[in-house]
Amino acid sequence: MQRGLPADRRAARDGLHDMLSCKEITRMIASDELAEAGWWTRFSVRVHLLLCGHCRRYAAQMRRIGGWARQFATGEPEDPETLARVRDRILSGD
Numbered sequence: 154m155q156r157g158l159p160a161d162r163r164a165a166r167d168g169l170h171d172m173l174s175c176k177e178i179t180r181m182i183a184s185d186e187l188a189e190a191g192w193w194t195r196f197s198v199r200v201h202l203l204l205c206g207h208c209r210r211y212a213a214q215m216r217r218i219g220g221w222a223r224q225f226a227t228g229e230p231e232d233p234e235t236l237a238r239v240r241d242r243i244l245s246g247d
């Protein structure tokens with residue numbers, strides 16, 4: 154099965170003039186790829202997040218969801234205040 158180059162190699166090949174797209178950024182944030190990515194990819198993502206409000210918001214939401222997943226997995230009690238705040242934000246579509 155033919156698979157694309159890892160994001161790292163692709164980024165290194167394309168160089169500075171080809172920043173990662175929003176689609177690529179959000180895909181990496183949603184997967185575990187970023188944790189294993191090289192410095193160039195992590196740097197590129199950081200720069201992108203500095204410049205792009207959409208991806209910044211997406212990254213913040215993913216972090217929050219990741220926190221819930223951890224709480225759920227570890228059985229740690231949720232902070233009711235945080236849950237209520239997040240629920241309100243989700244329901245308001247923000």
Ligand SMILES: [Zn+2]
Binds near residue numbers: 175
């Ligand atoms: Zn973006």
